[in-house]
Every structure is written in structure tokens, then in C-alpha cells.
Amino acid sequence: MTKFSCADGIRQAIDEEMERDPDVFLIGEDIGESGGVFGVTKGLYEKYGPTRLWDTPISEEAMIGAAVGAALVGARPIAEIMFGDFVVLAMDMLVNQAAKTHYMTGGRLSVPLVVRMVTGTAGSTAAQHSQSLESWFVHVPGMKVVAPSSPEDAKGLLKTAIRDPDPVMFFEHKQLYGGRGGQVGDVVAVEPIPLGVGRVRREGSDVTIVSYLKTLEHVLDAAATLEGEGISCEVWDPRTLVPLDREGLRRSVAKTGRVVIAHEAPVRGGAGAEIAAVVAGEFFEHLKAPIVRVGGHNTPMPYAPELEGYVVPGPERIAEAVRRCLGRA
Amino acid sequence: MTDSLSDKPVDKDEGLQLYRRMVRIRRFEERASQLRAAGLIPGFLHPCIGQEAVAVGVCGALGDGDVLTSTHRGHGHMLGRGADPARMYAELFARSGGYNHGKGGSLHMIDVQLGFLGANGIVGAGIPLATGAALQLKRRGGGSVAVTFFGDGATNEGSFHESLNLASLWKLPVLYVCENNLYGEFTRQDHHQVITDVAARSSSYGMPGVVVDGNDVIAVREVTREARERALAGEGPTLIEAKTYRHRGHFEGDMGRYRPPEEVARWMAHDPLDVLWGRLVKEHALDEAARDAVRADVEAELDAAIAWAKEQEHPAPEQSLEDVYVDSIGGAALR
Ligand SMILES: Cc1ncc(C[n+]2csc(CCOP(=O)(O)OP(=O)(O)O)c2C)c(N)n1
Ligand SMILES: [Mg+2]
Numbered sequence: 001m002t003k004f005s006c007a008d009g010i011r012q013a014i015d016e017e018m019e020r021d022p023d024v025f026l027i028g029e030d031i032g033e034s035g036g037v038f039g040v041t042k043g044l045y046e047k048y049g050p051t052r053l054w055d056t057p058i059s060e061e062a063m064i065g066a067a068v069g070a071a072l073v074g075a076r077p078i079a080e081i082m083f084g085d086f087v088v089l090a091m092d093m094l095v096n097q098a099a100k101t102h103y104m105t106g107g108r109l110s111v112p113l114v115v116r117m118v119t120g121t122a123g124s125t126a127a128q129h130s131q132s133l134e135s136w137f138v139h140v141p142g143m144k145v146v147a148p149s150s151p152e153d154a155k156g157l158l159k160t161a162i163r164d165p166d167p168v169m170f171f172e173h174k175q176l177y178g179g180r181g182g183q184v185g186d187v188v189a190v191e192p193i194p195l196g197v198g199r200v201r202r203e204g205s206d207v208t209i210v211s212y213l214k215t216l217e218h219v220l221d222a223a224a225t226l227e228g229e230g231i232s233c234e235v236w237d238p239r240t241l242v243p244l245d246r247e248g249l250r251r252s253v254a255k256t257g258r259v260v261i262a263h264e265a266p267v268r269g270g271a272g273a274e275i276a277a278v279v280a281g282e283f284f285e286h287l288k289a290p291i292v293r294v295g296g297h298n299t300p301m302p303y304a305p306e307l308e309g310y311v312v313p314g315p316e317r318i319a320e321a322v323r324r325c326l327g328r329a
Numbered sequence: 330m331t332d333s334l335s336d337k338p339v340d341k342d343e344g345l346q347l348y349r350r351m352v353r354i355r356r357f358e359e360r361a362s363q364l365r366a367a368g369l370i371p372g373f374l375h376p377c378i379g380q381e382a383v384a385v386g387v388c389g390a391l392g393d394g395d396v397l398t399s400t401h402r403g404h405g406h407m408l409g410r411g412a413d414p415a416r417m418y419a420e421l422f423a424r425s426g427g428y429n430h431g432k433g434g435s436l437h438m439i440d441v442q443l444g445f446l447g448a449n450g451i452v453g454a455g456i457p458l459a460t461g462a463a464l465q466l467k468r469r470g471g472g473s474v475a476v477t478f479f480g481d482g483a484t485n486e487g488s489f490h491e492s493l494n495l496a497s498l499w500k501l502p503v504l505y506v507c508e509n510n511l512y513g514e515f516t517r518q519d520h521h522q523v524i525t526d527v528a529a530r531s532s533s534y535g536m537p538g539v540v541v542d543g544n545d546v547i548a549v550r551e552v553t554r555e556a557r558e559r560a561l562a563g564e565g566p567t568l569i570e571a572k573t574y575r576h577r578g579h580f581e582g583d584m585g586r587y588r589p590p591e592e593v594a595r596w597m598a599h600d601p602l603d604v605l606w607g608r609l610v611k612e613h614a615l616d617e618a619a620r621d622a623v624r625a626d627v628e629a630e631l632d633a634a635i636a637w638a639k640e641q642e643h644p645a646p647e648q649s650l651e652d653v654y655v656d657s658i659g660g661a662a663l664r
Contacts (some may be wrong), residue, residue, distance in 0.1 A: 025468070051468055057498065062491030065457020069475075070465035072446050072458065073396055092488070096451050097458065104437040105447065106430030107652035141653050144662060165655035166662075196661045243661030 003185035005178025006148070007040045009155030010116070012187055014041070014078060017162040018048055021076060024162060027054040027067050028080030028116075037082055038118065038177050042184060064090035064115065068098045071111045076162060083129045084117035084171070098167040099142035113167045114158070120214055120264050121308060122174040127300035132213070132265035137169040138241050138274060144195060145241040147171040149216040151178070153239055156193030163192065173214040173264075196243035200252065204234035207258040207322055210249070210275055212237055215264050215295075221315040226322055233322065241271050249275070250283050257288035258325050262318050267295035294321035339547055341613045344605065345623065347389060347546050351381040351602050352627045354405045357414055360631055361404070361421060365581055369639075370421045372434040377405040379544075379576035382601035383508050384409035386549025386571075387476060390557055394473035396444035396462045398455030401436055402508075402575075403448030406478050412440045414631060418638035425648075426641030432652065452513075453479060453486030456505070460492040463503035463566075474502040474560045482513020484527050493534040493568065500565035504556050507570045508543060514579050515587045531568035543571030544601040547608075573601075 018024045026041065032055040035042035045053050056063040060081065067077040081087045087094070098111045121130035137143050144166055148154040154172065161168040178185075201216065202223055211219040216237055223233035236252045238244055253259055259279050261272035272293045279291055297311045313321075323329045358376040365374055377384065384405035391397075391410075399406040407417065412428070420427025420438055428438050436450035446462065449455045459477035466473050483489055484507060496503050507527045511518050518525070531538025537559070541552045549571055556567035574596035578585040585593070609615045654662050 054464070054499075057491075057494055059491035059495060061488050062457050062460065062495045065454075065488060065492065066461030066464050066495060069398075069446075069458035069461020069463075070468075071461075073462045073465045075465040075468070077461075092451055092454055093457060097449075097454055101447075102655055103652045104429060104433045105439045105441075105652075106428075106432040107655075108429065108439060108441050109446065110655045112655075141663075144654075194658075196658045243658045243664070246661070246664070 002188060004151045004188045005176070005185055006151045006154040006172065007038060007177040008185040009151040009190065010040050010158055010172060011042065011044070013155045013158035013162070015044060015047070017159055018044070018052060023074060024076045024078065025052045025054065026078050026080065027056060027063055029056055029058055029063070029082050031055060031080050036080070038174065040177065060086050060089035061093055064093040065097070067113055068093050068111055071113045072101070072109055076112050078114045078116060078162060080116045082118060084119045084133055085128050085131045087117055087133065094167070095140055099140045102166070103142060110165050111167050112165045114161045114170050115167070116170045116172060118174055119171045120173040120175065121301055121312060124303055124305060124308060125174070125301070126303040130301035132263065132296070134169070134171050134241060135265060135269055135271045138271055142167065143242065144168045145171070146195065146239070147212040147241055148239060149176065149212050149214070149237050152188070152190050153193060153199070155188070155190040157195070157239060159192040160195055164195065171213060175214045193239070195240045196245050198236055198238045198245035198248035200234060201237050202233065202235040204232040204256065206232045206256055207260060207325055208234045208236050208252040208256045209260045209262060209318070209322065210236050210238065211262040212239065212241070213264065215262050215313060218313065218315045219262050219318055222318040222322065225315065225319050231322060231326060238275070244275070244278065246278060246282070249279065253279055253283045254286045257286055259287070259291045260294060260318070260321050260325050261291065262294045262313055262321070264296050264312055266298045267293050268298045270295050289325055289327070292321045292325040294318055338612055339608055341609070344609045344613070347385055348602070348605050348609065349623050349627065350385045350409060351546065351605065352623055353414070353630070354381045354384060354408045355602060356627050356631055357408060357417070358404060360635065361418070362581055364421070364635070371423055372436070373401070374435055374581040375402040375579065376577045376581065377402045377575065379596065379601070380508055380510060380573045381405055382546035382549055382604070383506070383543045383571045383573055386546040387478070387506055387553045389546070389550045390553035391476065392473060394444065396446055396459070396466070396473070396475050398446050398459040398462070398477045399448045400455060400478055400480060400483070401448065401450060401452070402480070403438065403478070404435070407438060407440060407445055407448070410440070410443045410445050412443060412445065415634035415637040418634050419641045422638050422641070423643070424638065424641035425644045426638070430648070431644045453483040453488040455479060456483065456488050456492045460496050460501060460503055463496065463501040464499065467501055471502065471561065474504060474557050476504045476506060478506050478508060480513060481507060481509040481511065481518050481527055482516070482521060484530060485521060493530070493536065493566070496566040497534040497536045500563060502560035503566045504553065504560060505566060505568045507568065508573055509570050510573050510575045512579070512588070526570060528568055528570035536566050536568060538568040538570065540570045540572065543573030544599050544604055546601060546605050
């Protein structure tokens with residue numbers, strides 16, 4: 001049996017892109033010889049050495065700033081934010097610099113940068129090591145936002161992100177990394193996957209559940225349960241939040257007429273709010289029922305497993321949201 | 330102060346060229362001020378009048394492949410590097426013919442060909458960017474350096490400290506040039522940090538820190554040359570502190586009333602243009618006619634630049650939707 005996790009997909013994408021282009025380099029905290037906190041960069045230092053993997057001091061602003069500055073003069077850096085929560089220390093370099101440079105300069109400069117952000121709860125990682133901040137970047141013009149939910153998608157989308165000429169925020173869910181201690185899996189060939197193309201993960205006819213990252217797995221579990229109740233769920237993964245595959249979303253909504261949106265990030269102001277607005281504003285004629293959003297409660301992430309389990313939407317809450325959407329609650 | 334460096338005789342032609350560059354910056358700024366008052370410039374202006382010697386001295390020591398980042402007070406740096414005043418004025422006028430096609434203005438101006446990676450509206454932001462550019466220059470095999478200008482106020486930002494640490498650790502070819510004009514906006518240096526010499530901060534990062542008279546263009550050029558050679562030799566970054574003063578307010582419209590008149594008078598008497606001219610007179614017996622000739626030349630050049638800039642078109646409103654992405658993926662990323 002093939003062993004291939006998201007961590008493998010990401011590592012292989014980085015490896016293959018580094019091999020292809022000498023201007024691709026990695027910069028981050030403890031990503032080099034140690035192979036990373038989650039083992040994602042394991043083996044790369046041995047292969048490429050210190051001029052391709054730059055272990056920075058604990059200086060997120062300088063790290064991202066250095067990546068942006070290098071990108072301005074021809075590099076294709078991949079920066080890793082060890083826990084996505086720490087990106088707040090580098091926000092100026094991302095929001096005011098990387099995202100706006102191409103625009104401010106009238107198109108004369110660009111920032112081909114990928115920032116990999118380790119996202120979501122790993123289980124009791126609590127309030128400062130668990131956040132899902134993707135919607136912050138969805139709001140910033142000039143950035144692209146990628147959130148893969150499968151190892152193949154992670155690999156194919158990261159390859160595209162590295163080749164993309166714009167800054168790409170690449171979200172990786174800790175629970176999708178797979179395995180402990182970064183066991184290295186098999187190499188699986190995956191072609192680059194274009195940004196802005198969603199994917200139907202499960203076909204169905206009664207309701208479209210839009211989801212991404214780890215939550216999509218819970219959605220698939222919920223869909224299996226609901227099938228037993230005679231509810232046919234289509235599960236649609238946008239894969240990239242910017243750009244959003246409106247056409248793919250429209251096709252699914254046209255088929256089912258009902259939409260539930262599920263993500264781990266807090267519901268308020270989450271990416272689901274934007275998706276709901278697109279559906280309601282642009283595909284209204286297809287809708288048979290109000291859109292239902294299910295997501296993290298509007299709290300920081302708690303520590304206790306009981307509390308965390310209550311805040312993070314799992315299969316139960318997702319199934320319940322679907323029943324509500326169908327008027328079967 | 331490293332006055333001794335500037336005691337060497339100045340070559341006449343070289344001196345005249347440096348002088349001309351400083352006059353160009355001074356007059357560019359003075360005329361920009363008038364043009365703003367006349368309603369041609371819609372945005373912010375932070376004039377660097379009084380600080381010309383830092384821009385011209387530093388840029389005078391650089392090579393073709395070097396890259397620079399700058400600040401909100403960046404016109405001098407850009408002109409010092411050789412930028413075209415016409416395209417600069419066009420950008421200030423928010424015209425399509427400007428350096429940034431009218432999308433940037435004073436705070437974001439760039440000239441990619443000159444390696445001028447941009448002014449910046451965020452205090453301290455150019456520092457990590459230049460550090461990263463230096464990283465890529467080093468990866469590519471050397472021969473060039475990155476230079477970043479910033480003010481005394483910026484040295485209280487985390488970006489300054491994080492970057493200096495990183496650059497010294499990795500021995501990056503980068504020159505950190507602090508223009509200490511004794512104020513961060515309306516706040517005097519002794520109200521924003523207890524040190525008087527910003528250069529002292531270099532010791533925390535194990536790099537040389539040099540204080541130089543920022544109104545002596547020759548001295549600035551000499552310390553920059555030394556720092557650049559160090560960087561190219563793989564010995565890492567240098568922190569240069571150029572002591573200087575802005576003659577005007579923080580931005581156009583600020584009268585600078587928070588500054589004691591005696592202090593202003595003292596610095597006005599140490600005008601960087603006069604400092605250099607005094608030496609040229611002493612060493613080469615140049616007369617007022619020579620000075621007038623430079624001024625007339627620069628004036629004619631700026632007349633032509635302004636005339637050209639005024640002729641440039643205003644951008645079409647819908648051009649606001651362009652350049653958000655290099656590849657908007659068929660427009661999808663804009664929706
Ligand atoms: C991060 C940030 N904080 C505050 C400001 C507002 N601001 C613009 S210029 C300035 C003063 C900067 O002082 P200094 O670095 O000494 O440069 P100078 O203006 O003296 O050239 C301030 C506070 C800003 N633009 N960016
Ligand atoms: Mg200052």
C-alpha cells in the first residue's frame with residue numbers, strides 16, 4: 001500500500017521544485033538540519049545544504065522580510081511559519097509589502113513568494129498554536145490563498161504556488177500531515193494543479209457541502225452518516241480561496257440547490273462568509289433554502305479536549321447543519 | 330566623527346559633479362513644494378532638504394549592480410542614484426508617465442533599472458527588504474551589495490533589530506545607513522531613545538558602527554566605500570550613522586515649531602551644499618560664476634522635467650484594476 005501524507009506531498013513538491021529551479025530556496029525556523037517541527041522538510045538539508053535552506057533566528061519579520069526582499073531581486077523563496085499564529089509578527093512584510101508591491105509599483109516589481117503556514121489545531125494546542133487565519137489573507141488584494149485537503153492536492157498546488165509570480169499564502173493543516181515524527185512516505189507523481197479550480201470530493205444531489213483543509217474529512221464522515229438517512233451530499237472543495245472557482249461552485253449549487261459551508265476557523269468573518277455571499281448574490285436562482293454555515297465558535301481555541309471538541313466542528317455538528325438546511329432538524 | 334577622511338583633497342570635476350547632484354535634489358524638493366502648493370501633487374511629500382549629502386555621498390560609492398531600499402523621505406536617495414526627475418515629477422503628479430504609472434506617488438517610488446527597490450510608507454520596512462535582497466545577491470555569488478536608508482526613528486522598530494542580527498549572523502553584503510536627523514516626526518531623539526549615537530547599536534550585532542558627518546558628502550562617500558568593500562569581501566554588514574538635519578518640517582505643511590530656533594540656525598549654518606562648495610572654493614578657487622552655472626543648468630533641467638511631467642496623461646480610472654496580480658488567473662483573483 002502507498003504511504004503518502006500531506007507532509008510527503010509538501011516535501012516532494014519542495015524537493016522537485018528546488019531541483020528544477022536553483023532560485024527556489026527555503027527559509028524558516030528550524031527547517032534545516034532538524035527537518036522541521038513536523039518533519040516536513042526532512043532530508044532536504046542533506047540534499048541541498050545551507051545555501052538552499054536558511055534557518056533563521058526567531059525573527060518572523062526579518063524572515064518574511066528577507067524572503068520578500070530576495071523575491072524582489074529574482075529569488076523564489078518559500079518561507080515557513082512554524083505555527084501560523086506567529087504570522088502576526090510578520091504582517092507588515094506580508095500585507096503592506098508583499099501584497100502591494102506589484103500594484104504600488106505600477107506592475108514594475110513583483111514578489112513571487114510562498115508562505116507556508118502551519119494551521120489549525122493538532123489537539124489541545126490551544127489558543128496561540130491552533131488558529132486558522134486564512135480569511136485574513138482572503139481579504140488582502142494581491143495575495144492568493146491555497147488550502148489543500150489531500151496529499152495529492154497539497155503536492156500539486158504547492159508546485160503551482162512556487163511557480164506562481166504572486167505572493168501565495170499556503171495553509172497546511174497539522175492533522176493532515178499524517179503520521180508522527182515525520183515518517184517519510186512514498187513518492188507519488190503529481191502534476192502541478194492550477195489555482196482556482198475546485199474539486200468535487202463526493203457526488204450527491206440534495207445539498208452541496210463546501211469545505212477545505214481538515215474539516216473536509218469531517219464533512220466526508222458526515223456525508224457517509226447522512227447517506228444512511230437518505231440525504232445525498234455533494235462535497236465540494238474549493239482548494240484555493242483566492243482565486244475562488246465560482247464556476248465549479250455554481251455547477252454544484254445548480255445541481256443541489258442547497259449549500260452548507262464548513263470550516264475550522266471561527267464562523268464570523270470566516271472564508272465561509274465570502275463563499276456564502278457569492279452563492280447568495282450570484283447563484284440565488286438555484287437556491288431552495290437559506291445557506292447554513294458551520295465553523296469554529298467565535299472563541300479563541302480552548303485547551304481542554306472537551307472544550308476544543310465543542311468549538312471545532314466535527315462530523316456531528318456538520319451533519320446537524322445539513323439536516324437544518326434540509327428542514328429535517 | 331570621521332572628519333579626517335574628508336581632509337583628502339577633492340578632485341575638481343568630481344566635486345562639481347557631487348555638488349550638482351546635491352543642487353538637483355535641493356531644487357527638486359523646493360520646486361515640488363511649490364508644485365504641491367499649486368495643487369499639482371495630491372499626496373504626501375517629505376522633503377529631504379538639508380540631508381542631500383547623505384544620499385549623494387552614499388550613492389556616489391555604489392556600483393551598478395547594487396540595490397537600494399529607501400523611506401518616506403526618499404526623493405534624494407532616488408535622485409542620488411541617478412533617477413530621472415521628469416518621471417519622478419510625473420509620478421508625484423499621479424500621471425501614467427510616472428515611475429509607478431501613477432499608482433505609487435512619493436511614498437512608493439521605484440526605478441527597477443537603477444536597482445532602486447522603492448521608497449516605503451512604513452517606517453523601518455525597507456530594512457528587512459534590503460537584508461533579503463542582500464541574501465539573494467550573496468546566493469547569486471556576490472559582486473554587489475544592498476543598501477538601506479532609514480531614519481533615527483526607525484531604529485526603534487523591531488524590523489531594524491531583527492534584520493541587523495540576521496545580516497551579521499549570515500554575513501550579508503548590506504549597508505545600513507541611518508540618517509539621524511535628530512527627530513522622528515515631531516519627536517526629538519532624546520525623547521525616543523536614550524542613546525545619542527545610533528551607531529552604538531551595532532555592537533549588539535557584532536558589526537562595525539560608524540558615525541559620520543552627514544552634511545559632508547565626501548566623508549559620507551568615504552565611509553560608504555569602506556563599508557561596501559568590507560561587504561564585498563564577505564565580512565558582512567556595517568551600520569553607518571550620518572548625523573544630519575532636515576531644514577523643513579517633517580512633511581509639507583509641518584512648520585516644525587517643535588524645534589528650537591537656535592538649533593535650526595546652527596544646522597542651517599552647516600548646510601551640506603555650502604560645506605562642499607566651501608571646499609571647492611578653497612581647493613580649486615572656484616568663483617560665484619561657477620556656482621551660478623551649476624544652478625542654471627539644474628534649473629533648466631528641472632524646467633524641462635516639470636514641463637514633460639505636466640504633459641503626461643492622467644491614468645484612466647479602470648486602470649486601478651490592473652497590476653493587482655502578475656497573473657490574476659483570467660481575472661478570477663480579482664473577484
Ligand atoms: C510603522 C509606521 N509607524 C509610524 C509611521 C508614521 N511616520 C511616518 S514618518 C515617521 C517618522 C520617522 O522618523 P525617522 O525614522 O527618524 O525618519 P525621518 O522622518 O526623520 O526621516 C512616522 C512616525 C509610519 N509611516 N510607519
Ligand atoms: Mg529622523
